[in-house]
Amino acid sequence: MSVEEKQIGFAGRVKSMIVEAAIERVTKKFGIQKSAVRNMKSFIKLLGMDGSAGDTPREFLALIADMWSGFLLTPFAQQQMQGWVLPYWLAQQSLPSSQSFIPNGHSFLECNITHRNWTGVGLSGFPNEAVVDPRGLVTPWPFAPSVDVWVRVGDQVACPSETDGVKQELEGGIPVVRTTFEAFGLECVITTFVSPLAGIPVTLTSATVSNPGADAVRASLVVSVRPYNPESICAINELSYDAGARTFTANGNVFVYLGQKPSAIMLSDFEHGDVAQQLRDSARERLSEGTTSVAEPIGLSTGAAIFDLDLSGGESVKICFACPLSAETHPPFNRMLPERDSGNIVEKALEEQHANWAELISKGMSINVPDETYQKAFDVNKAFLLLLFDGRSITPGVSTYHMMWFRDAAYLIPALERIGHADMACDILRTYPEKQAADGFFCSQSGEWDSNGQAMYTLINHYRMTGDSSFLKDMYPSLMRGAGWIKETRQLNLPTDDPRRGLLPSGISAEHFGMIDVYYWDDLWTICGLREVAFAARELGFKSDAIFADEIADEMWRALEASWAAVEKRLGRKVLPTAPGRDIDSGSIGVISAIYPLNLMTPQEERMANTLREIIDRCFYRDTFYHGIAHCGLNAYLSLHIAQCLLKSRDRYAFTIFESLMSMATPTYTFPEAINPLTGGGAFGDGHHGWAVCEFINFLRNVMLMEEGDRLAILKLSKPEWFAPGNIIEVKNAATFFGEVSYSVNCANLAATFNLPGSFERPPAAIELNVPFEITSCKVDGRSVKVEPHARSLEVPPDARKVVVKLAR
Structure with a gap:
């Protein structure tokens, strides 16, 4: 009898027999072939849904329901929407001449896998964000319908999703999105942001139509309610307009509030087609004039508010609208945005947001590096990271992963x-203690056994960064319960030669390694978390607790080494796959966590060096990591994990990875979780991926300065052109394990002067200085020090203030 059969037990085998008998009866009744049954059994087994291989996170059901219901609706609805204005991504996937074309064929699911990009707008500390797609489509909350802006001249309608040459950018490097398109000689600028009105945060959009010519033009600006979003088609079964409140309501939710009274309102259902078709063809049959509500069982309702404009030469007109940031909310828009002053209120709100974001961004760490790509990446992602802070939570995305x-x-x-x-x-x-179960499991999703190590690591990292002992004392009982859960959860009932013995059970883990399995990622995080708990115990004087945590960590490390030895015997080489039964594949990206961020191993250790080399050789495309499992595409955040490992070795390929990624950034500097290698657009996950945001910050921060044990390394990697005469490289107010650090480097023709803090809250043992040239001589605070031949780095004491290095350019 196999180990799995023993684990299932007698009751499980009886249950299995009953299920098998039921399946046989159903297949005979409906004539289902045995091949179909075998396929479904294999699928269920792979997903772990048979209950034999761990838990599938139940917490994903709501997310899956939102996503997959739309994915199921999309291909069937899209085929009936010929001639409709579609979202940009679906228009491209439906166009045979587009490289983004996706034939529906036998697939009953369709979603955005070619241009899965958007930009979040919101407020730091507030839990909800809206998103703007690359053509200005506004979706006010996840999986909601959307609002589009068009320009009409005569029977011609210019829609950004159908228009070439659309430009998009961030205003001032903050979460304010400006989209510009040309329309029959006119220019339309759509600006979307979030601001509190009367204390309630809402999405605000202004659409400005300008006539740059000399002749007057009669045109219309159209604000349209659309049954889709950047993910999929999204049913609108009920759509209505309240003229007194100037409000569209969709599916019972207040959806769009118009800042000005429109010239006309149009509603349409599936039978009468898209309002865009009616605007383009005045003879087309439509709902009777004055219709203010639509009940649409298929869910393809559309609406339009039409603002007629007479634009003299050089004239501009601005129309504003607002949306709530979540369903089932009813902001008092008529008081927040009265018609007589709506334009001025929105303009003032925009000015306030520029000022508020500028103030927030000015706090904390800043860098000055003479390289626009690196500087922009840091500044913009700093703003986005602050956007992702939701008050009592932080999320890895603004929409899908909220x-x-x-x-x-x-x-x-x-x-x-x-x-x-x-x-x-x-x-x-x-x-975090509120999210911990009574048995000590830190549970954000069931079946994800990495979470205890991650929670413990993150809690103690805060102490290392701040020295806040009262925080550590408050968290300590929770930390010890977490360690206890680990002790009870390890698999110790397996045979001694089983490579899974002593490790955590099978589970879905980080979701991007494959199906349910025993993943080394879980164990690496767990070991690091335990060692951090042991550190915390020693800091607080609990020696027996430190011994307890260290012993479990040591036992798990020995179990890992035994498992890796079994892998070496099976594969015939020293490498680290993602799980005991696997070979090197893109899932092996998980084991490099042992280098970054956990510092359990170095890039030079044989097994790890071999693994890094094979990952780069097998899984890199366009100098970025291509993941072929689950999150298929070029992954920005996982590419930067490799770059972090290379940074520790001063391998300049780390910069190649970073620069390749930056060449793929959207015009608003956002990244999806995975990039489609053919279209360059998003292929998977949140179109504004929060994990990618923080990895750009983490990488650039570690380039500028990083902790290495008890030492502080400055400019571990840099580029020769940064040291051009007259350039200044600078870091201000960077938080480290040693306290807050600021420094600058003044560059001259044959020298560089490092201006260092000279004192620290918690001094490092030494400071390592690095330059991209050989150092010929060095003076530390006026005293000459010895320099090794051909050295490009040197160590100085922590009290050094001025270090002048002569360079061999």
Whole structure:
């Protein structure tokens, strides 16, 4: 009898026999072939839905229902929407001449897998964001319908999703999105952002139509309610317009409030087609004039508010609208945005948001690097990271992934701390004990056994960054319960030669390694978390607790080494696959967590060096990591994990990876979870991926300065052109394990002068300085020090203030 059969037990085998008998009766009754049954059994087994291989996270059901219901509706609805104005992504996937074309064929699911890009707009500390797609489509909350803006001249309608040459950018590098398109000689600029009105945050959009010519033009601006979003078709079964309140209501939710009274309102149902078709063809049959509500069982309702404009030469007209940031909310828009002053209110709100974001961004860590690509990446992602802070949570996305994972937070929260917002990090971390089960399991999703190690790592990292002992004392009981859960959860009932013995059970883990399995990622995070708990226990004087946590960590490390030895015997080489039964594939990206961020191994260790080399050789395309499992596409955040490992070795390929990624950024500097290698657009996950946001911050921060044990390394990697005469490289107010650090480098023709802090809250043992040239001589605070031949780095004491290095250019 196999181990799995023993684990299932007698009751499980009886249950299996009953299920098999029921399946046989059904298949005979409906004539279903045995091949179909075998396929379904294999599918269920792969997903772990048979209950034999761990838990599938039940918490995803709501997310899956939202997503897949839309994916199921989309191909069937789209085929009936010939001549409709579609969202940009679906228009491209439906166009045979487009490289984004996706034939429906036998597939009963369709979603955005070619241009899955959007930009979040919102407020730091507020839990909801809206998104703007690359053509200006506004979706006010996840999986909601959307609002589009068009320009009409005569029977011609210009829609951004159908228009070439659309431009999009961030205003001032903050979450304010400006989309510009040309329409029959006119220009339309759509600006979308979030601002509190009367204390209630709402999405605000202004659409400005300008006539740059000399002759007057009669045109219309159209604000249209659309039954789709950047993910899929989204049913609108009930759509109505209240003229007195100037409000569209969709599916019972207040959806769009118009800042001005429109010239006309149009509603349409599936039978009468898209309102865009009616605007383009005045002879087309439509609902009777004055119709203010539509009940549409198929869900393809559309609406339009039409604002007629007479534009003299050089004249501009601005129309505004607002949307709530969640369903089932009813802001008093008529008081917040009265018609007589709506334009001025929106303009003032925009000015206030520019000022508020500028003030927020000015706090904490800043860098000055003479390279626009690197500078922009840091500045914009700093703003986006602050956007992702929701008050008591931080999420790895603004839409699809607008929920909390301990895993993503283990990267996001340290990034918040590194840019100087430990207060925000603390607000989130104080909620962690509330998310812990009575048995000690930190549960954001069931079956994800990595979460305990990640929660413990993140909690103690906060202490390392701040030195806040009262916080550590408050969290300590929760930390010890977490360690206890790990002790009870390890698989110790397996045979001694089983490579899974002593490790955590099978589970879905990080979701991008494959089907349910025993994943080394879970164990690496767990070991690091235990060692951090042991550190915390020693800091607080609990020696027996430290011994307890260290012993479990040591036992698990020995179990890992035994498992890796079995892998070596099976594969015939020293490498680290993602699970005991696998070979190197893209899922092996998980084991490099042992280098970054966990510091359990170095890039030079044989097994890890071999693994890194094989991942790059097998899984890199266009100098970025291509993931072929689940999250299929070029992955920005996982590419930067490899770059972090290379950074530790001063391997300049880390910069190649970073620069390749930046060449794929959207015009608003956002990244999806996975990039489609053919279209360059998003292929998977949240179109504004929060984990990617924080990894750009983490990578650039570590380039500028990073902790290496008890040492501080400055400019671990840099580019020769940064050291051009007259350039200044600067870091201000960077939070580290040693306290807040600021430094600058003044570059001259044959020298560079490092201006260092000279004192620290918690001094490092030494400071490592790095330059991209050989150092010929060095003076530390006026005293000459020895330099090794051909050295490009040197160590100076922590009290050094001025270091002048002569360079061999």
